Amino acid sequence: xxEKSISAPTVVRRAVAVAAVAAxxxxxxxxxxxxxxAATPPGIPSKATAQSRLNALTVAAEGSTSGYxxxxxxxxxxxxxxxxxxEQVLKRDGTSVVVNSSCQATSxxxxxxxxxxxxxAASDVDIDHVVPLAEAWRSGANTWTTSRRQxxxxxxxxxxxxxxxxNVNQSKGDQDPSxxxxxxxxxxxxxxxxxxxxxxxxxLRLQSSEKSALQSMLNTCAS
Numbered sequence: 001x002x003e004k005s006i007s008a009p010t011v012v013r014r015a016v017a018v019a020a021v022a023a024x025x026x027x028x029x030x031x032x033x034x035x036x037x038a039a040t041p042p043g044i045p046s047k048a049t050a051q052s053r054l055n056a057l058t059v060a061a062e063g064s065t066s067g068y069x070x071x072x073x074x075x076x077x078x079x080x081x082x083x084x085x086x087e088q089v090l091k092r093d094g095t096s097v098v099v100n101s102s103c104q105a106t107s108x109x110x111x112x113x114x115x116x117x118x119x120x121a122a123s124d125v126d127i128d129h130v131v132p133l134a135e136a137w138r139s140g141a142n143t144w145t146t147s148r149r150q151x152x153x154x155x156x157x158x159x160x161x162x163x164x165x166x167n168v169n170q171s172k173g174d175q176d177p178s179x180x181x182x183x184x185x186x187x188x189x190x191x192x193x194x195x196x197x198x199x200x201x202x203x204l205r206l207q208s209s210e211k212s213a214l215q216s217m218l219n220t221c222a223s
Contacts (some may be wrong), residue, residue, distance in 0.1 A: 017157055019078070020102070038052050038074060040159075040162075041159035041160070041161060041194060042156075042157060042158065042159065042176035043128075043157065043158045043159050043197060043201075044190060044193050044194055044197065045193055045196075045197055046223060047189075047193070047218060047222070047223050048192045050193040050196045050218055051198050051218060053197060054064060054196045054214055054218065056200065056202060057205070057206050057211070058206070059198075059205070059206060059208055059211055060203045061207060062138050062139070062207045063139065063140070063205075064138065065134055066138060067137075068133075068138075068142070070133055072137075072149055073136075073149045073152065073153035074146065074153065074154075075150070076127075077150065079154075079156070081103065082102050083099075083103035084101045084103070084138075085154040085161070086089055086127045087099065087103045087104065087155060089127045089156070089162070089163055090108070090110070090122055090127070091123065091165035093109040093110060093162065094110045094122075094163065095108060095110075095111075095113075096098075096109060099179045102111045104122075105122040106122075108126045110122070110124075110181075112125070112163070112165040112168065113164070113184065113187045114153065114164045114165060114168045114169075114183070114184060114187060114191075115126075115164075115165050115168050115183045115184050115188070117168075125164065125165070125166060126163070126164060126165070126166040126169035126170070127161055128160060128172070128199055129160060129161065129163070129193055130160050130161070130191070131160060131198045131199060131202075131222075132172070132173070132174040133152075133177055134174035135174050135175075136152060136202070138205055139204040139205045139207050140203065141202075148184040152202055157210075158160070158197060158198055158201050159197055159198060162194075168182075168183065168202040175191065176195075176206075176210045176213070177195060177213040178207075178209040178212070181213070181217065188217045188220060189217060189218065189220045189221035189222075191216070192214045192217035193221070195214060196218070
């Protein structure tokens with residue numbers, strides 16, 4: 001059977017269509033394939049600033065967890081488009097993160113500074129509240145409005161949220177630094193700076209043993 005001929009206009013139209021699809025694909029990869037390398041939570045202060053903030057915190061006996069519920073700290077909320085707070089932190093703290101149309105991370109690499117592990121599946125990563133929600137409740141957040149608690153639980157402007165190994169985050173639970181510190185001792189300086197900054201920013205109290213632990217951690221900082 002003789003081969004069917006293809007007119008010149010048809011060839012041109014097909015070439016244009018192929019070029020258009022290629023251009024669209026490239027633009028999609030550029031949008032969802034972007035990742036940030038070695039990202040860290042914003043607002044981590046110097047040792048001197050952290051010390052000043054620690055000195056300014058109110059020391060008081062820890063309050064009760066009575067009445068506490070995670071639902072009183074609504075999270076994760078939509079930040080932009082279809083991306084919620086968790087997804088924003090995964091993109092910020094990961095490297096070469098690719099997301100789908102729902103903003104869910106489908107691939108990437110995440111380094112957990114708490115334990116030094118690196119993960120390639122987002123399901124192995126938790127977003128830790130540096131100052132846990134229950135700890136905040138016991139430290140003064142029990143008197144806040146739900147709106148303020150929601151802002152606290154989704155705070156992307158201060159060092160309150162960080163991507164870490166899921167089981168390490170779960171082992172931390174709602175403990176303060178007097179009973180739990182990152183397994184990777186070299187990160188404890190940074191962790192203390194973050195904890196102090198969050199408590200100072202949000203006007204939360206701390207107990208005496210917590211302050212002593214934070215001071216010991218801060219003393220390990222070079223700057």
